[in-house]
Amino acid sequence: MLCPVCVSAVPVCGALxxxxxxxxxxxxxxxxxxxxxxxxxxVGTELVIPCNVSDYxxxxxQNFDWSFSSSGSSFVELASTWEAGFAAQLYRERxxxxxxxxxxxxxxxxxxxxxxxQPSDEGHYKCSxxxxxxxVQGNYEDTVQVKGNILMGLITSGARLFSATRxxxxxxxxxDSAPSxxxxxxxxxxxxxxxxxxxxxxxxxxxxxxxxxxxxVSVAEGKELDLTCNITTDRTDxxxxxxxxxxxxxxxxxxxxxxxxARLDRDxxxxxxxxxxxxxxxxxSYHLLVRDVSKENSGYYFCHVALWAPGHNRSWHKVAEARxxxxxxxxxxxxxxxxxxxxxxxxxxxxxxxTELECRIVDMKSSEASVRFTVSWYYRVNRRSDDVVASExxxxxxxxWTLKYGDRSKQRAQDGDFIFSKExxxxxxxxxQRTTEEDRGNYYCVVSAWTRQRNDSWVKSKDVFSKPVxxxxxxxxSVLVVKARQPKPFFAAGNTFEMTCKVSSKNxxxxxxxxxxxxxxxxxxxxSPNETKYIISLDQDSVVKLENWTxxxxxxxxxxxxxxxxxxxxxxxxxxxxDAGLYRCMVTAWSPVRGSLWREAATSxxxxxxxxxxxxxxxxxxxxxxxTPSVIRGDLIRLFCIITVEGAxxxxxxxxxxxxxxxxxxxxxxxxxxxxxxxxxxxIVTTAERDGKSELSLERVSVLEFLLQVHGSEDQDFGNxxxxxxPWVKSPTGSWQKEAEIYxxxxxxxxxxxxxxxxxxxxxxxxGLSTVIGLLSCLIGYCSSHWCCKxxxxxxxxxxxxxxSMEMD
Numbered sequence: 001m002l003c004p005v006c007v008s009a010v011p012v013c014g015a016l017x018x019x020x021x022x023x024x025x026x027x028x029x030x031x032x033x034x035x036x037x038x039x040x041x042x043v044g045t046e047l048v049i050p051c052n053v054s055d056y057x058x059x060x061x062q063n064f065d066w067s068f069s070s071s072g073s074s075f076v077e078l079a080s081t082w083e084a085g086f087a088a089q090l091y092r093e094r095x096x097x098x099x100x101x102x103x104x105x106x107x108x109x110x111x112x113x114x115x116x117x118q119p120s121d122e123g124h125y126k127c128s129x130x131x132x133x134x135x136v137q138g139n140y141e142d143t144v145q146v147k148g149n150i151l152m153g154l155i156t157s158g159a160r161l162f163s164a165t166r167x168x169x170x171x172x173x174x175x176d177s178a179p180s181x182x183x184x185x186x187x188x189x190x191x192x193x194x195x196x197x198x199x200x201x202x203x204x205x206x207x208x209x210x211x212x213x214x215x216x217v218s219v220a221e222g223k224e225l226d227l228t229c230n231i232t233t234d235r236t237d238x239x240x241x242x243x244x245x246x247x248x249x250x251x252x253x254x255x256x257x258x259x260x261x262a263r264l265d266r267d268x269x270x271x272x273x274x275x276x277x278x279x280x281x282x283x284x285s286y287h288l289l290v291r292d293v294s295k296e297n298s299g300y301y302f303c304h305v306a307l308w309a310p311g312h313n314r315s316w317h318k319v320a321e322a323r324x325x326x327x328x329x330x331x332x333x334x335x336x337x338x339x340x341x342x343x344x345x346x347x348x349x350x351x352x353x354x355t356e357l358e359c360r361i362v363d364m365k366s367s368e369a370s371v372r373f374t375v376s377w378y379y380r381v382n383r384r385s386d387d388v389v390a391s392e393x394x395x396x397x398x399x400x401w402t403l404k405y406g407d408r409s410k411q412r413a414q415d416g417d418f419i420f421s422k423e424x425x426x427x428x429x430x431x432x433q434r435t436t437e438e439d440r441g442n443y444y445c446v447v448s449a450w451t452r453q454r455n456d457s458w459v460k461s462k463d464v465f466s467k468p469v470x471x472x473x474x475x476x477x478s479v480l481v482v483k484a485r486q487p488k489p490f491f492a493a494g495n496t497f498e499m500t501c502k503v504s505s506k507n508x509x510x511x512x513x514x515x516x517x518x519x520x521x522x523x524x525x526x527x528s529p530n531e532t533k534y535i536i537s538l539d540q541d542s543v544v545k546l547e548n549w550t551x552x553x554x555x556x557x558x559x560x561x562x563x564x565x566x567x568x569x570x571x572x573x574x575x576x577x578x579d580a581g582l583y584r585c586m587v588t589a590w591s592p593v594r595g596s597l598w599r600e601a602a603t604s605x606x607x608x609x610x611x612x613x614x615x616x617x618x619x620x621x622x623x624x625x626x627x628t629p630s631v632i633r634g635d636l637i638r639l640f641c642i643i644t645v646e647g648a649x650x651x652x653x654x655x656x657x658x659x660x661x662x663x664x665x666x667x668x669x670x671x672x673x674x675x676x677x678x679x680x681x682x683x684i685v686t687t688a689e690r691d692g693k694s695e696l697s698l699e700r701v702s703v704l705e706f707l708l709q710v711h712g713s714e715d716q717d718f719g720n721x722x723x724x725x726x727p728w729v730k731s732p733t734g735s736w737q738k739e740a741e742i743y744x745x746x747x748x749x750x751x752x753x754x755x756x757x758x759x760x761x762x763x764x765x766x767x768g769l770s771t772v773i774g775l776l777s778c779l780i781g782y783c784s785s786h787w788c789c790k791x792x793x794x795x796x797x798x799x800x801x802x803x804x805s806m807e808m809d
Contacts, residue, residue, distance in 0.1 A: 030056045032142040034127055045318060047117045051127035051142065052109035058132025061107040065130070070123035078125070081110060207320035208234040211305040213327040221333040221451075222370060225290035228281065229303035229324060239307045239319065240266035243286045245278065246302040251326040253302045261301070262288060266308045266316065293331050294453060300326035333451075335462050336371050338364040340447045342466035348435040349473055350509035352593050355432040359445035359466060364426065370452040371461075374399060375428040377420065379408065380442040382470055391444075394430070395420045399450040399458030434593050437475055442468040479506035482587045484606035492613070494735045497572040499609045501585035504566065508601045509591045512540035515568045516547070516586040517560060519579075520608070536560045538568065540590045540598060551738070575611065576738035578726070582608040618647040622725045622744040630750045637710035637749055641723035644704065650729065652703045656681035656736070658726040659706045661698065665719035669746065673722075679706065681728050692716050713751050720746035 031054050041047050053062050063082035067075035068091075079095060079102050080086030087095055094100045101113045114121060128141035210232040219225050229243060242265050246258040262272035264286065270278050277289040290297060306321040339362050346356035359375055374397035381389050393406035395413070403420060405413050412418045419431040428447075432439055445466045450458040481504045488498060505511050516537040534547035538560045549558060559571045568587075572579065585606040590598040625640045641659055660678040664671050677687045677698040685698050695711040710717055727739040 030054075030129070030131070030133055032127060032129055034142045041117050041317065041319070043118060044116055047112075047114040047121065049112045049125055049127070050105070050109065051112070052106070053129045054108065056108075056129075056132060057134055062129055062132070064102070064110045065128045066102070066112050067126045067128070068123055069126070070120075075124070075126055079112065082130075207307065208232075209305065209307060209320040209322040211303045211322045211324040213301065213303050213324045215325065216328045216330075218330045218332060219293055221294055221331050222292055225288075225293045225297065225329060225331075227288040227290075227301055227303075227327060227329075229286045229288070229305065231284045231286070231305050233307065233320065235307060235320070237309070239309050240316075241286075242266045242306040242308060243278070244304045244306075245288050246304060248300045248302065248326070251300050251328070253300075253323055253326060258302070261290070294451075295331055295333060296453075298329060298331040301329055302326055333461070336364065336449045338362070338373075338447070338449070338464060340445065340464045340466040342443070342445050342469050344469045344471065348432075348471065350507070350591070351437055351473075351475070352434045352591055352599050353509060355435045355439070355471055357430045357443055357445070357469060358423070359428040359430070359447065361426040361447055372399065372450045372452075372458065373426070374401070374448050374450060375422075376446040376448065377430050378444055378446065380444070380468065382441045382472060394418070399448075399460065434599075435471070440472045442470050444468040476507045478508045478589065478602040480508070480587065480589050480602040480604040481505075482585055482604045482606040484583075484585050484609050486609045493577050493737050494574055494731055494733055497575050497579070497583075497611055499570045499583055499585070500563070501568045501570070501587065501606050502566065503568075503587050503589075505589050505602070508589050511589040511591060511601065512598070513566070513568075514539045514588045514590065515560065516588075517558075517570050518584050518586055520582040520584075521580075536570070538562065540588075574735060577613050577729075578738040578740050580611050580613055580740075582610050584608050618645050618650055618729070620645055620725065620727045620739060620742055622723060622742050624722055624744045624747045626721075626747055626749065628749075629747060630752060631713055632752050633713060633715060635713055637713050637717065637751075639708040639710075639721055639723075639747070639749075640701075641706040641708070641725065641744060642704060643706075643725055643727075654730040655703070656728040657706075658728070659698075659700075660724045661708045661721065662724065663719050663721050664746070665716060667719075667748075669720060676721075677708065715751055715753075718749055718751045720748050722746040 032051065033054070034049060034051050051064055051066075053064075056062065063080070065080045065083075065086060066078040068078045069075040076088045076090065077086050078088070078091055079100060081102055081104065091100055099115045103111045103113060105111055110127075112125065112127070124143055126141055126143045212230045212232070213227055217225070217227065227245075229245070231241060231243075233239075242263070244263040245261040246253070247261050248255060248258050262270065262276050262278035264270050264278050264280065268280070272278050275291045277291070279287045279289070281287050286303070288301070288303075303324040304321070305323075307319050308316040309319045310316055341360050341362050343358045343360065344356070345358050346354050348355050357377075359377075361373060376396040377394040378391040379394055380391045392408045394409040395403055395405050395418075397403050397420075405418075409418045413420070417433045419429075419433065421429045421431075423429045428445065430443070430445075447464050447466075448460050449462040449464075451461045453459055483502045484499055485502075486499055499517075501515060503513050514537065517535045519533045519535055521531060535549050536544065536546055536558050538544050542562055544560055546555075546558070549555075551557065554574060557573045559573075561569055563569050568585065570583070570585070586603065587606070588603045589601045591601045593599045621644045623642050623644070625642055626638060628635065628638055631637055639661070641661070643657060645655075658678070658680050661676040662673040663676055664673050675688045676690075677685060677696050679685045679698050679700065683700070687696050687698070690696070692714050693712060694714050694717055697709045697711065699707050701707045706723070708721075708723075722744045724741055724743050726741045728736045729739060731737050
């Protein structure tokens, strides 16, 4: 039996000692505590009830027993930290599954965990500790109340009230006279005694919570999406909402892993991306704003709300959660409305003409900055039949302005013949610098509209085709006609020869002409048969050039000039007899290509104009003679070029000759002749460079004889030798007339080898070597016989002496 003072102190220490221990500081005893106030839980959540003990004797680690009663009259064993079979059969399966568990947090503290709380878990939970004290003091058990709408300001736990009631009954103290300090503001002691059982009740009841958003929303692309989540709940106490917005392609909100757009936690902190905003309108409305929406934002939006209530030790418990029905959001896109018109600004009339196509965007009703336009060019063969012809891609421009060429245009684009460009914002251009017959056909363009996405990428949204444009011209052969005429048909040697050429063309675009004057020997002239000589030319830019005109004395003797655009004149001053022949104009028509470039369109040759001198002049002949057609190597070779004159006698002073010597170093004339030396009519000698050691000399020995000498002849000097002679005759007017070049017949020269001189030195060397070798052989034999054989003879003589002496004995 406890003393009245101690008895009166026990309930204070046990039940009210947490807030008023200062009043009864002298009272000590075991105190078992559970959370103060009410514990509120929602069906399906986890229930955690901590329990600790203090002011106890015995070992530091204490054990705990938990009991449960649904009505409060009788408790059923629930769990224990020191007795495995403590729990009743009803709760053993839940303990094995882990739905009910005890977790020790300290030697003097433990937590009761009940997962997935159900309405059947509503009742009284009692925490008790077996006594390890020397004396029974304080309380050994405590209970806690978990109630849905309990007053949060209640500071007295059911355990303390229950303990106070039991202590009042056990000690027979007057309960109605209990001090007011025991019960605070909760009324008199009788009221507390009546509520002792009620506050020890764990009441599980659901909280009403609903979330709603608009069921269907339509928004234009590029605009803002505005959604509001409205919350409805019956809670009026201190609860904090947590709002989360989800997005899904389907209306099923139970799909795992739904992307989170934005979240506002219970501390009112917003977690979102830059283009999504979440704000609180009032206590029951939360606003979601999605900026610059695109097609990707079309789908279903869910609003998920969770209510959190404060618990013990500043913790928070989720008391309710709800998810709204899906809000269907349809992002509509106002595609740009425009038309495409293809125009041929430059149409070719001939081959190699310029072709230019312009693809223009017209009637454009939407020109937003988030839309850009690109073009694709296509070619299709133009056929009159109904056969389907596939289009060939020439070039395509992507949304990032990169241009890709098709197989047909890749090489020509690299060569600069195909040019694709963007002239203006609404105009695309395609140029063919040099249009060929293969380029004839149908062309059309496709303008694509690209829309900017939120990640700054571009997506094609629309294609508009233009009507085709046909590029075609009639392909006719180019015609070029050249007519030559001679204004003065009769003239004599020394006069000026004049010839004009008139040109006409057809089916040639903007032609320009180049002219080449050619000369051929007349029929019957065997000096140079089938030889065409190019004299002078004038190109399409009117630049004159001497071709094979080698007469140094008449460098300015030929003139070619342009009289009109289609007429040219050729003049040859101081004509010579050697100029006789057939003269023609070879004309080439050129068409302009890409500005300063030209293309050859056609070539034509005029009719011949003949120069024929009707004179009875002398006839010259040439022949070759040699006194030494066969020589020994090193000897002198002498060759004479003899000129004979037939017909009219001429004064030697009125004749002059250009003489050239040629050699063909072979037994036949199958090799090209080699120029050896030449002497012009002024007496100037020119000798060609040679590889051999032999030397050449050319001189005029008489009026009609010219001598070629080969000094120190060698084996390579053999072959056929001939001379060419160009006569010059002085006319009565005092001018020199060049006659036709004449050639002599070849003479074969052989170079032999001198056998005696060839073998002289080898024989002398052989005889000398033989003599020296014979003398050496004799000397070696003499020495060998003198020194080696002499010793052997002496030894034989001694032996004979010994034998003779023995015989005598």
